[in-house]
Amino acid sequence: MENLAQDLLNLFTLTNMLCILLGTVVGMVFGALPGLGTVIAVALLLPVTFTLPPLAGILMLLATYQAGEYGGSISAILLGVPGTPQAAATVIDGHPMAANDSPGKALSYSLVSSSIGGIFGGLVLIFVSVPLARFALNFGSPEYFLLGVIGLMAVGLLSGRDKIKSMISVVLGLMAGTVGVDTLTGVNRATFGQPELMDGVNLVAFLVGMFAISELFIMISKGLNVRYEADRGTLKTGLTWKEIKGIGRSTTIGSLIGAGTGILPGIGGGASCWFAYAVVSKTSKTPEAFGKGSAEGIAAPESSNNASAGGALVPFLALGIPGSAAVAIIMGAFIMHGIQPGPNVFTAERDLVYGIFYGFIVTTVAMYLIGRLLTPMFARVLVIPNSFLVATVLVLCLIGIYASKGAFFDLWLALGIGVAFYILKRLEYSVSSVIIAYVLAPIIEENFRRSLTLSNGSYDIFFSSVYSIALVLMVVAAVGAAIYGELNRRRNQPDAEPTDYGVK
Template sequence: MDGILQSLGVIFSFSGLAVLIIGALLGIVIGALPGLGPSIGLSLLIPFTYNLGPELSMLMMISLYTSAEYGGSISAILLSTPGTAAAAATAIDGYAMARKGKANEAISISLTASTVGGVFGGLALLLLAMPLASLALKFGPAGYFAVGIFGLTSVAALSGGSLVKGLICAAFGLALATIGIDPIAGTPRFTFGLFELYEGVPFLAALIGLFAVSEALAMIESRVVAAPVIKDKVGHVFMSGALWKETWRSMLSGSVIGTLLGILPGVGGNIACWVARDYARARDRHPQEFGKGSANGIAAPEASNNATVGGALVPLLALGVPGSPTTAIMVGALIMHGLHPGPQLFTEAPSLVYAILFGTIIASLVQYAAGSLFLPLMARVMRLPDAVIAVGIMAFAVLGAFAIRNLMFDVYLMLGFGVVGYLMKKLRFPVAPIILAMVLGYLVESNYRTALVSSQGDYMIFITDPVSLLFLVLSLVSLLTPLWRRLQARRMRRLEGTANGAAH
């Protein structure tokens, strides 16, 4: 109870509300700028939140994360260029509606649906995180090792088109995670005598380089906006009663879909938005309107992508396993404050946990207020020249990398990771698995070795421990599902080819 009261005290303090508002404004701007997204925003923000303390820092990050999911829809509606991948489905009906001269209406649906989705996801987080965490507290090291492996299998979903490239990146991330003093014996590994590497590769420097600097380097090679920009003046964002009546079902279904998919590792808003849109279309009385500016075509994906925020925080808080690159970045923030996410956080830092739980809901409401009041300004920010955005990212990256430990070494390292990230982007290697593996590397290794020490070197402990066995089986299923799907698709193609050949 004390934790709840303390957390509410932090949230409703002047500083709490200020960081929520700043986070929301930054999130909307970052989400609205095509090419940027919550991952880049958070990676640039984290180093500067160190002085705020864990509660305020997490509140700011959650606010940014939630609002960036909504912000992506502004450019999707006005430029037909989704600001984030999760707003891709919104671009279809949002832009179509805006071309009919209803840009304001489209944005009002998006903002309202995002808020509804965010609140729903937050409530689900509030209800699910605690029971799951108390269950997870009973896990032993073998169980935790398997949970870490299960988290790593989300690489399969984050690999984009190529699983093999995703796995290479995951191996690279795990290798990076082993640099520094080893967690059990205390032996320095791969440090080359550099004391800066004794604590390991600074996660935030790698993060800023891989996500932000690589994007700035890619940006200098020109950004293409194909569709004509909607120049309608955007002002009020309040949804009419008729629109509420028309869209509430889609908002609800989108929220449920987003929350459930958000909980699954590797599945985020970019998948949930399409599933929610398809579901809403299948249930709609006028499915033919989809694609031509349907209100439900905006409400469903927007509710779902914001609901994934609460969903994605469930495994992070309950198990300590991030299911997405954005939540992996939040793990980095917690580590920066000397905390390790997981069920023990509920006993170690209850006020922080409740600040996250309640903060997720409040952040959605703050996003609504900030989005309503500052929308005309946000619409103007989107027209900032690429030059300013790209050099801005670089400047904040340099400052952010320096702020981690006040070492220029981290700045050089960050720039190096920037080059690696840029080349990976060019060669279509996914960056997200590296981050995920770097975060989970410590969890996997420390529990793997502790389990083996406790079993005196007997590997059977990973099979005999029921939790470990369950998560190892789930990991196998998670890894094999995309392979199985690919084989099925190939078989279907072959069958179609044979049928076409027979027809000719």
């Protein structure tokens, strides 16, 4: 009880609350704007966390992540264009409800179910990650190496349309992660004579180039002066108790599915919202209402994508394995502050971890309150043409990159990365695989080398404990499931196009 009081005192500081407020507003605006999205918002705010205490910076990114999940539904409902991939399923019922009934009512269903899903995800984070981290204390270097491989397998094989290109993306991310001075021997690796690369590829330049600058080129090619017409008739948000009860079942199912799939690396909110929508529509008492403006059809995907945000933090905090691009960027904030997520962080940085636990719930409350107050304002942001957005975001990108280290080299690097990834994205390479592999590279390599040093070069060490054997079996199962899934997809839907979850 004493610990709880101290944790809450650490959490409720002015800096933390202002950071949550800023993150929520930025997340909602970027989530609402089609083409920008949560990942870009988190990437752009990453340099700001340099100047902040670790908890405040991480809470700001978490608030952005949470609010972006709801923000995506604003454009999905008002424009019929999802602001984020996680809001794609919301369009099916959200837009018809806005057109036929009331846009404010549709937004209210989205906000309430997102908030309930967010709280549920936060509770899962609190109650699952502690026992998982305790269990993970039994792991040694071989197990950590295998865990990293599982994370990569899940992301590389489950995301993206083209599995080979996803695997190439994973390798590219790992290669980028090995650039710089080798921490075990002090040897320079692939720095091409550039002293700026001795500390590795600057995370901020890498992220902003890959996600933001490349996305700006995509926005330009989609049209610069397209002006969306939003139905902004009645945007006042609010639901009666009876209406909230009406979405209770779908919100519960959505939250359970979202938190469950969020825990599994590589699946995330993009897939979970469709899964929740399918389950709720098939088990509903009124299936005929789906697709025509059903409240349940809004609540299921929205609760699911916010619950998946909390779920995705479980393997990240307990094992150090990020499951999505946004979480990988948040891991970047940890690394920049010299903190390595994983089971040891629960003892080494106890205040930070519990601050994140309770802070995650606070970010959800902030999302609800700001959503109630400011949704009509965010809806007006939707009419800003891409010409203004591209110019402004480009300048913010360049400022953010320079502010991170004060090096012009990073600006040139980010621009080059932006151009390269614009082409790679068009060729359907998976950017989320690249970034997750990049942040996992040191964990995988160091534990691989430590394992082989311990065993004098014998690979038997990866089969030396029950845990490592179980993890090897999981790797085999992940590969088998991916091959089976791919064969099944080709047999049933030869033209189906899975998306690069969490990125576009």
